[in-house]
Amino acid sequence: MDICKMTALELGRRIRQRNLSVPEVVNAYLARIEAIEPAVNSFVTVDTERALERARKVQKGIDDGTYKSPLAGVPVAIKDNLCTTGMLTTCSSKILGNFRPAFSAEAVRNLEKAGAVILGKTNMDEFAMGSTTETSYYGATKNPWNLEHVPGGSSGGSCAAVAAEECPFALGSDTGGSIRQPSSFCGVVGIKPTYGTVSRYGLIAYGSSLDQVGPVAKNVSDCAAALEAIASHDEKDSTSIRREDYRFTEALVDDVKDMRIGIPKDYFGDGLDGEVKAHILNAVKALEEKGASVEEFDLELVQHAIPAYYVIASAEASSNLARFDGVKYGYRTEDYDGLHRMYKKTRSEGFGPEVKRRIMLGSFVLSSGYYDAYYLKALRTKALIKRAFDRAFERYDIIAAPAAPTTAPKLGESLSDPIRMYLGDIYTVSVNLAGLPGITVPVGQDKKGLPIGMQLIGDCFAEKKIIRAAYAFEQGKSWEAPEISGVLTQGVPGRDGISREGGR
Amino acid sequence: MAKQYETVIGLEVHVELATKTKIFCGCSTRFGGAPNTHTCPVCTGMPGSLPVLNKQVVEYAMAIGLAANCEITRICKFDRKNYFYPDNPQNYQISQLYLPIARNGYVEIGTGKTKKRVRIHEMHMEEDAGKLVHDEWDDTSIVDFNRSGVPLVEIVSEPDMRSAEEVLAYLEKLRMIIQYLGASDCKLQEGSMRADINLSVREAGSDKLGTRTEMKNLNSFKAIARAIEGERQRQIEILESGKEVIQETRRWDDNKEYSYAMRSKEDAQDYRYFPEPDLVPVVIDDAWIEKIKAEQPEFQDAKISRYREEFGLPEYDAQIITSSIHLAKLFERAAALCSKPKKVSNWLMVETLRLLKEHGMEPEEIRFSPENLAKLVELAETGTINSSVAKGVFEKMFAADMDPEAYVKEHGLKTVNDEGELNAVLEKVIADNPQAAADYRGGKEKALGALVGQTMKAMKGKADPGRVNQRLREMLS
Numbered sequence: 001m002d003i004c005k006m007t008a009l010e011l012g013r014r015i016r017q018r019n020l021s022v023p024e025v026v027n028a029y030l031a032r033i034e035a036i037e038p039a040v041n042s043f044v045t046v047d048t049e050r051a052l053e054r055a056r057k058v059q060k061g062i063d064d065g066t067y068k069s070p071l072a073g074v075p076v077a078i079k080d081n082l083c084t085t086g087m088l089t090t091c092s093s094k095i096l097g098n099f100r101p102a103f104s105a106e107a108v109r110n111l112e113k114a115g116a117v118i119l120g121k122t123n124m125d126e127f128a129m130g131s132t133t134e135t136s137y138y139g140a141t142k143n144p145w146n147l148e149h150v151p152g153g154s155s156g157g158s159c160a161a162v163a164a165e166e167c168p169f170a171l172g173s174d175t176g177g178s179i180r181q182p183s184s185f186c187g188v189v190g191i192k193p194t195y196g197t198v199s200r201y202g203l204i205a206y207g208s209s210l211d212q213v214g215p216v217a218k219n220v221s222d223c224a225a226a227l228e229a230i231a232s233h234d235e236k237d238s239t240s241i242r243r244e245d246y247r248f249t250e251a252l253v254d255d256v257k258d259m260r261i262g263i264p265k266d267y268f269g270d271g272l273d274g275e276v277k278a279h280i281l282n283a284v285k286a287l288e289e290k291g292a293s294v295e296e297f298d299l300e301l302v303q304h305a306i307p308a309y310y311v312i313a314s315a316e317a318s319s320n321l322a323r324f325d326g327v328k329y330g331y332r333t334e335d336y337d338g339l340h341r342m343y344k345k346t347r348s349e350g351f352g353p354e355v356k357r358r359i360m361l362g363s364f365v366l367s368s369g370y371y372d373a374y375y376l377k378a379l380r381t382k383a384l385i386k387r388a389f390d391r392a393f394e395r396y397d398i399i400a401a402p403a404a405p406t407t408a409p410k411l412g413e414s415l416s417d418p419i420r421m422y423l424g425d426i427y428t429v430s431v432n433l434a435g436l437p438g439i440t441v442p443v444g445q446d447k448k449g450l451p452i453g454m455q456l457i458g459d460c461f462a463e464k465k466i467i468r469a470a471y472a473f474e475q476g477k478s479w480e481a482p483e484i485s486g487v488l489t490q491g492v493p494g495r496d497g498i499s500r501e502g503g504r
Numbered sequence: 505m506a507k508q509y510e511t512v513i514g515l516e517v518h519v520e521l522a523t524k525t526k527i528f529c530g531c532s533t534r535f536g537g538a539p540n541t542h543t544c545p546v547c548t549g550m551p552g553s554l555p556v557l558n559k560q561v562v563e564y565a566m567a568i569g570l571a572a573n574c575e576i577t578r579i580c581k582f583d584r585k586n587y588f589y590p591d592n593p594q595n596y597q598i599s600q601l602y603l604p605i606a607r608n609g610y611v612e613i614g615t616g617k618t619k620k621r622v623r624i625h626e627m628h629m630e631e632d633a634g635k636l637v638h639d640e641w642d643d644t645s646i647v648d649f650n651r652s653g654v655p656l657v658e659i660v661s662e663p664d665m666r667s668a669e670e671v672l673a674y675l676e677k678l679r680m681i682i683q684y685l686g687a688s689d690c691k692l693q694e695g696s697m698r699a700d701i702n703l704s705v706r707e708a709g710s711d712k713l714g715t716r717t718e719m720k721n722l723n724s725f726k727a728i729a730r731a732i733e734g735e736r737q738r739q740i741e742i743l744e745s746g747k748e749v750i751q752e753t754r755r756w757d758d759n760k761e762y763s764y765a766m767r768s769k770e771d772a773q774d775y776r777y778f779p780e781p782d783l784v785p786v787v788i789d790d791a792w793i794e795k796i797k798a799e800q801p802e803f804q805d806a807k808i809s810r811y812r813e814e815f816g817l818p819e820y821d822a823q824i825i826t827s828s829i830h831l832a833k834l835f836e837r838a839a840a841l842c843s844k845p846k847k848v849s850n851w852l853m854v855e856t857l858r859l860l861k862e863h864g865m866e867p868e869e870i871r872f873s874p875e876n877l878a879k880l881v882e883l884a885e886t887g888t889i890n891s892s893v894a895k896g897v898f899e900k901m902f903a904a905d906m907d908p909e910a911y912v913k914e915h916g917l918k919t920v921n922d923e924g925e926l927n928a929v930l931e932k933v934i935a936d937n938p939q940a941a942a943d944y945r946g947g948k949e950k951a952l953g954a955l956v957g958q959t960m961k962a963m964k965g966k967a968d969p970g971r972v973n974q975r976l977r978e979m980l981s
Contacts, residue, residue, distance in 0.1 A: 083552040096551070103545055105552060202552040208781035237554050238783050316781055319584050322595035323549045327647070339645075343588055366586070366776035375778060 072115030095350030105202025122157030152182030177428025184453025262396030318362025528555030549593030569606025
């Protein structure tokens with residue numbers, strides 16, 4: 001019985017049936033992390049002591065009936081931009097290298113209420129800015145399917161950790177594709193919910209109007225169960241929506257009969273890698289064979305989504321990241337003379353180049369004289385994109401699309417050409433601009449053995465439709481973990497300043 | 505002949521709202537408290553925290569906007585104003601730029617023929633910043649976030665004022681309206697009302713505005729009047745010497761009666777305003793506006809008419825009493841208790857105003873209760889104490905509120921109505937002052953006063969002077 005191969009729901013079932021104990025499960029994952037981490041680097045922080053203590057407590061809670069949820073006792077990894085009380089929360093940045101929040105994010109609290117056990121905090125692109133998890137101050141995460149490739153990003157640590165079986169499920173965040181794209185690269189399932197479904201309280205903001213927290217897991221069922229656990233109406237988040245229905249697992253039904261699937265032609269054009277295209281169209285065909293109807297259509301404004309996204313996200317980021325100034329918490333430069341030099345030196349030393357690039361871009365588009373030409377125009381584009389989706393959803397239940405133009409690129413290929421990296425977000429950013437839900441489900445591998453994911457997009461509040469389609473597609477396929485080559489023989493990669501908590 | 509100049513003034517007035525909790529979190533707004541004790545992750549800008557709008561702030565702002573004849577913005581939004589300063593924990597302030605809650609209003613200042621409208625350009629809601637404490641010894645600065653997130657409204661007038669008198673009248677009017685609404689205590693000294701002055705001068709008759717400066721750090725009406733005069737003179741001198749006024753922000757030093765340049769237009773910050781993505785638009789419908797309208801109190805004009813009709817007060821007295829909600833409330837309550845509105849009004853108009861002026865106090869600093877004022881009126885009106893005793897008791901009451909009945913009893917100040925005792929004293933006084941008695945009998949009316957005085961002295965003030973006067977006349981006739 002290999003605990004780490006199990007799905008989250010299976011672990012939960014066995015724990016509830018007393019077939020497995022929570023400490024036993026947590027220990028198995030901690031051992032797996034210990035073995036895998038030197039190669040993959042999915043985590044910024046692994047809190048062994050706290051996880052074991054919590055495992056004992058949760059076991060007691062299960063025994064006395066406090067915890068009854070399907071995820072009670074199941075270990076989880078949390079993206080490092082979600083606050084965890086007393087546990088380092090760095091956003092993979094030097095500037096928050098010593099930051100321990102005084103409160104936990106609402107999504108994390110919801111998981112804890114369900115009895116999940118936090119193993120640690122996963123690596124990410126610094127402040128979620130990037131598509132490769134290479135901009136982390138704590139070293140790049142590697143793709144478990146091929147350690148020379150990136151896992152995608154920004155939730156690359158969460159997706160790699162699930163793929164490498166370091167945890168059965170994880171939380172990520174998605175501002176422009178940061179759950180869906182790395183899920184595609186790592187061959188896992190990830191959901192970006194409708195904006196307002198999961199509270200943003202305690203999510204360290206990047207682009208506030210686009211950010212959503214979502215789950216990553218080995219299969220659709222686990223993902224739906226995790227979403228059900230974390231979604232809630234939260235009065236602490238004014239943008240949180242009180243939804244009528246949070247029972248996402250009800251959509252785990254193998255039935256797509258008469259489901260109308262739209263294929264946006266512009267998403268399958270020149271920029272898309274041939275192998276990726278073929279696999280996704282095959283997957284769509286499989287759904288068609290199960291009774292869905294499929295039709296191509298023109299989704300307008302596709303080419304405007306990326307500029308609009310980068311203007312809005314960077315503008316909000318330039319303001320959201322202003323609070324990291326060395327005054328109250330986090331990193332402060334050693335030598336300074338006066339307040340303004342302290343600010344400048346702290347921020348120059350504390351932020352990495354991609355973060356600085358976006359802060360500068362965002363400050364520029366908001367500055368007087370440029371606001372109308374850039375920011376306002378981007379907001380108008382955002383509204384138009386939403387309308388284009390509204391029209392599409394009058395005709396289709398869901399939209400099928402790639403999550404990225406290619407499979408995972410090699411480490412180091414992307415950072416030298418940021419524009420190219422930005423363009424890689426073409427299939428994901430529109431969903432955030434329109435506030436829609438999206439799911440990535442694995443549909444195969446390219447010739448190099450790198451995973452390919454299909455993105456299914458739903459109308460606002462239509463998570464159940466995309467979950468149902470993804471579940472129907474997934475039927476008959478079982479989780480297959482990557483062979484992680486040379487885990488024991490490979491040396492420990494450069495781990496610049498990585499923090500480890502508890503007995504390691 | 506020297507040129508004539510006209511002063512053009514517009515005001516930006518910040519008012520701290522009297523909500524119990526802060527604008528975006530549940531922390532207390534109470535003044536004082538040990539540093540950083542009224543704080544939470546939201547008002548200290550901790551990562552991951554999010555603002556949630558306090559509805560009472562919107563309602564106070566709507567009430568002020570409606571009272572100042574503004575249009576209420578039906579879909580109003582918050583914006584972020586970005587600037588770095590340690591008292592501002594997020595390094596942006598949540599404020600309103602593009603869709604402020606109220607626009608295009610006015611208030612009337614002056615009375616009768618001199619009535620004038622000062623237009624209000626807009627009013628918006630925003631959060632206050634924390635407080636920096638500089639420790640000179642240690643060469644460090646410490647931040648106290650207790651004030652961070654306290655709700656403010658900023659009321660921006662059009663440049664409609666022409667003199668310090670008009671500015672003060674405008675501020676008094678705003679303060680009165682807001683105090684009537686109970687939306688703020690509007691104390692300039694404590695900073696719950698703050699005014700920045702935009703001032704320019706131009707040649708009389710010109711319709712072009714001159715270059716203006718903005719004056720900050722004005723914390724009393726007197727300082728405002730002095731700053732206006734000082735800045736007017738400074739700008740005229742510049743223009744007279746053929747130079748140009750520079751558009752800049754200046755800081756008034758009321759001790760030196762001089763202002764210093766803080767920053768010019770060139771170094772003016774670009775605040776990079778943009779819509780606050782963490783808050784949803786505030787949608788204000790007719791029903792909500794009607795509810796706020798229905799809750800508006802009786803304002804000054806209505807009160808003046810009522811005081812004249814219902815209580816028969818002279819217009820002037822009604823005007824003075826209603827100019828402060830505190831005086832008006834005191835008056836109404838005391839008048840209701842003793843049913844002698846004119847007498848209550850007299851105590852307020854004469855003795856109260858005199859003592860306030862003597863002590864440099866504002867009406868809201870009055871300590872005595874309406875109950876005790878009503879009792880005092882009763883004591884004086886029933887002749888239980890004479891008027892000079894009443895004045896003395898009132899002064900004690902003004903200094904420290906107390907029950908006048910108990911005080912009179914305790915100090916034995918009741919007017920003596922025992923004719924036997926009075927007669928005995930009178931006989932003694934006449935006997936001891938034969939010259940005065942003879943003078944009065946010889947037709948010197950004034951001599952009676954000396955005898956009355958002697959009698960009152962002998963009775964330790966507890967006699968009724970009218971009665972003493974009457975009895976002396978009878979006895980000396």
